[in-house]
Amino acid sequence: MSLSKTIGFISGVNECVNLFQWARSAISSLHTRWSGTQDQKLQDEVLQLQSGLQRLKDTLPAMYDLIDRAERRSHEDCVAKLLPNLKDAVYNADDLLDEFRWYVQKVALEGNAASQSPFLEFFDCVVQGRFNKVNDIIERLNNVSSELEKLGLREVPQRFDKSLRPETSSFPSDREIYGRDNELEKVMELLGVPKKYTGVHSKRKRGSNDASTSTSISNQGSVPILPIVGIGGVGKTTLAQHICNHLRVKSHFNLVIWICVSDDFDVKRLTKEAIESSSGKQAKTDHLDSIQHVLRENVNNKRILIILDDVWDDALKENGQCWKKFCSPLANVCHGSMMLITTRSSKVSNALGTLEPFTVNCLENDIFWDFFKLCAFGSNSSNNDPELECIGRSILPKLKGSPLAAKTLGRLLRMDHHTTHWKNVQKSELWELKQEETDILPALQLSYMYLPLHLKRCFSFCAVYPKDYNFEKDSLCEIWVAEGFVEPEGDIPILDTSKKYFDDLVSRSFFQKVYGTYVIHDLMHDMAQLVSKHDCFIIKDTGDFQKVPHNVRHLMILDSEKFDCSNLLSLCKHTKLRTILCNKSLWHKTLASVMDHWCTELWQIRVFSCAFLKEIPKSIGNLKHLRYLQISGSCHLNSIPLQFCRLYNLQCFNALECVVESLPCDFDRLINLRRYKSQGFVYDRMGQLHLGTHWEHEVRLMKNFNQFYGDLKLFNLGALSKDLAAEIKLNRKRYIGSLTLQWCLWISQEHNEMEVFQVLHPPTSLRSLKLMYYPGESLPCWFQQQNACNEIPGVIADNNNGCISVFSSLTDLDISDCDKLSNLNQFLQELCIEDCPDLVSIGRANAITKRKTVSLSKFDYIVFHEYKFIFLTGRRIWLAKVVNVDVIVNLWIDVM
Structure with missing residues (x-):
């Protein structure tokens, strides 16, 4: 069973095994502090804690599955009351383990079995502190799950309840279809229906609309398929019903x-329903082959229109084999036959459709107003109460042109035509x-219920953002x-996996792309707020501070001049907060203490974002769970x-507009840091480190950034002095995989390039090195591979003492546009040299030939070029535009 967070929880427990072993060892090493009885008691407490976390590890997967099932029955009052309690208990368990894992990292980075300080903190805060509540959490989880089991949650099928998703028929509920005349004509045209009603079945040749125009899993070469796509409640089914009943x-x-169809794509059931719909008779057998033969006979040599209403992703199961199996009896229908499917999912549309999908959008304003009046007043005349009409027009924007939303609000308004009632509806959020x-939000909630659990968590979290928020994919992921x-x-x-989640939600219409960013449809946002009303909250004005849910986990604070220090400090009571997205500037001196108080009281914070900060308080070290920190405005941080x-879990620090003067000396302890962004200094662990042009500032940041992982590129080295180059301490950045050093030919060199290059010696674990526009004549001493001393491979020794670097991992060297470079004595697996016309010597060169065809028995690679070729035993060298090399030594080679 694949459940969100469960894998992280289980792996965390496994990692804790080392910590438990360390704890028991520490107890033994510090036994002089306690008597034998106390020592044994400590050992027992550690073992009990280990046992308790193991029980949580065994329990939690089932709890997440129970949450998933409970959300499918959240329309039932009893389940709806228990669901927040279950979520709260599970989140508490997750927070507990996450804090414990912080201690795992702390011990690995700071302590060992002989060290007293890490153990005493571990003992005080963990064994005798809040971790003695492990059993309480387990007991609460058992109690809540037991109550839900009594309600039959264990037997909940993974299908929509019929009360939630009533079966549709071909008969439309509304006699008229408002504002869809053009869409109706367009769809009938796509289906190949003639514009003129003939009264008899017309015959026509198979046209372009009959042919498959995409590579899908559908019945290619048989019935063409037209998908109708749109969000829930927009009118897809109504449009299909009116098409089905149109005389033409x-x-x-x-x-x-x-x-x-709904969410249960059962081939037997659907085949039987097709038989009943085509013949009016029930299938007499449950045997698939038999009923498929019956259906084939019913549709054989007929021009048919088959409409599949409300198709979900379940139709794609078994790699599309179920869909193909359903379509197989339709192979012998007449040309001109068509299939129409309605779906909320563009994933379904793209996979099944053979024609371009037809998207049903919301109604235009004027038409929508007429429809809304009909729903709210019972007529669309102009004789309605003018004041109520004015209120109705102010309600209209929140419905976003959705016919089902108009029916929902119209029904609520029509219950009472008093102004007070209408104003109350006007002031309320739809959710x-x-x-x-069968109203709009329950209808949209079906889309949420159908999501796998990991996508539910991702989308419901978005309720913490206001409506019309422009989401940037990378940032949200x-x-x-x-x-x-x-x-x-x-x-x-893992970020690529997160982006895949995002794309899945886009394909299911939860996000819509608008001018390079993404938005959530207002009605979908209302639905998100409905399903996460206990977890997410947005503070818009001062009155909202009193409305924050007790166990809120994610909080957005919009910018307002009315918010003062006392308002913001009142949030400290919500100690379970995991997210604070604060658009209010904390720069002003009256608010300077807010961040410090939050960091002191709200220890569970994982994501913190604010507009402006005067400084980062020392108390930020309390945020053991913090993984994402963002300062979006322009600030000057003198120091961190x-x-x-101590933020060992920190993954992303984004302060792109901020000037950070320096990084603390222990910055390399942030071993999980994947992204760092400040003005002139951007690090992406999955990509590269990009630097600006102000070397002094950048060096102050680089010298303590030793956890750098990936590809490092340093440009404009001509502007770098020897002293600054030494401060970078490049040899300490042992996780660098690829290093690019580039000088600028068009800028005069202000320093001795050889001295600068000499102090830029990289770590011995380096795998790839690229030199560009180096103006020197020779390479530094650390570049040469000699046997001046017997150092262990991978250790850098002092050149002044006659020892040199041994690059045991270096396999790729690329040198380009180094005009003055005159010699190179290297022995590598791969060497690329371009545009170095003065190069006259290459160590260990074995052969040079101008012949076009060469047969070798000892060499791994042959590289052909219009100039000359050099081959090294068991190695490869590629030379381009190297014309002055004329040394041939000691080679056994056949030249044909």
Whole structure:
């Protein structure tokens, strides 16, 4: 079973094994502090803690599965009351383990079995501190799950309840279809229905609309498929119903078949329904082969229109084999037959459709107003109460042109035509209004219920953002990772997995792309707020501070001049907060203490974002869970406190507009840091480190950035002095995989390039080195591989003492545009040299030939070029535009 966070929890327990072993060892090493009885008691407490966490590890996967099932029955009052309690208990368990894992990292980075300080902190805070509540959490989880089991949650099928998703038929509920005349005509045109009603079944040749125009899993070469796509409640089914009953459609097709699919794509059930719809008779057998033969006979040599209403991703199961199996009896229908499917999912549309999908959008304003008046007043006349009409027009924007939303609000308004009632509806958020199971938000909630658990967590979190918020994909995906919503998938970078989650939600219409960013439809946002009303909250004005849910986990604070220090400090009572997104500037001196208080009281914070900060307080070291820190505005941070280096879980520090003067000396303890952004200094662990042009500032940041991982590029080295180059301490950055050093030919060199290059010696674990525009004549001493001393491979020794670097991992060297370079004595697996016309010597060169064809028995690679070739035994060298090399030594070679 693949469940969000569960993998992280289990791996965390496994990692803790080492910590438990360390704790028991520490107890033994410090036994002189206690008597034998106390020593044994400590050992027992550590073992009990280990046992308790193991029980949590065994329990939690089932708890997440129970949450998933409970959300499918959250329309039931009893389940709806217990669901927040279950979530709260599970989140508490997750927070508990996450804090424990922080101690695992602390011990690995700071302590060992002989050290008293880490153990005493571990003992005080963990064994005798809040971790003695492990059993309380387990007991609460058992109690809540037991109550839900009594309600039958264990037996909940993974299908929509019929009360939530009533079966549709071909008969429309509304006699008229408002504002869809153009869409109706367009769809009938796509189905090949003639514009003129003939009264008889017309015959026509198979046209372009009959052919498959995409590579899908559908029945290619058989019935063409037109998908109708749109969000829930927009009118897809209504449009399909009116098409089904249109006289021109009935005249054109011999047979019209209607099937309500929903989320259960059962081939036998759907085949039986197709038989009933086509013949009016029930299938007499349950044998698949038999009923498929019956269906084939019913549709054989007929021009049919088959409408599959409400198709979900379940139709794609078994790699599309179920869909192909359902379509197989339709192979012998007449040319001109068509299939129409309605779906909320563009994933379904792209996979099944053979024609371009037809998207149903919301109604235009004027038409929508007429429809809304009909729903709210019972008529669309102009004789309605003018004051109520004015209120109705102010309500209209929140419905976003959705016919089902108009029906929902119209029903609520029509219950009472008093101004007070209408104003109350006007002031309320849509998600706060009580709705029937077939109203707009329950209808949209079906889309949420159908999501796998990991996507539910990701989308429901978005309720913490206001409506019309422009989401940037990369930023949101980073936050999802920080929140723990993304499951690791083998060696795939976890951010790539998070982006895949985002793309899945886009394909299911939860996000819509607008001018390079993404937005959530207002009605979908209302639905998100409905399903996460206990977890997410947005503070818009001062009155909202009193409305914050007791166990809120994610909080957005919009900017307002009315918010003062006391308002913001009142949030300290919400100690379970995991997210604070504060758009209010904390720069002003009256608010300077807010951040310090939050860091002191709100220890569970994983994601913190603010507009402006005057400084980062020392108390930030308390945030053991913190993974994502963002300062979006332009600030000048003179220093980052040393306590910042205790944020062992920190993954992303984004302060792109901020000038950070220096990083603390223990900054390399942030071993999980994948992204760092400040003005002129951007680090991406999955990519590269990009530097600006102000070397002094950048060197102050680089010298303590030893956890750098990936590809490092240093440009404009001509402007770098020897002293500054030494401060970078490049040899300490042992995780560098690829290093690029580039000088600028068009800028005069201000320093001795050889001296600068000499102090830029990289770590011995380096795998790839690229030199560009180096103006020197020779390479530094550390570059040469000699036997001047017997140092262990991979250790850098002092050149002044006659020892040199041994690059045991270096396999790739690329040298380009180094005009003055005159000699190179290297022995590598791969060497690329370009545009170095004065090069006259290459060590260990074995052969040079101008012949076009060469046969070798001792060499790994042959590289052909218009100039000359050099081959080294068991190695490869590629030379381009190297014309002065004329040394041939000691080679056994056949030249044909």
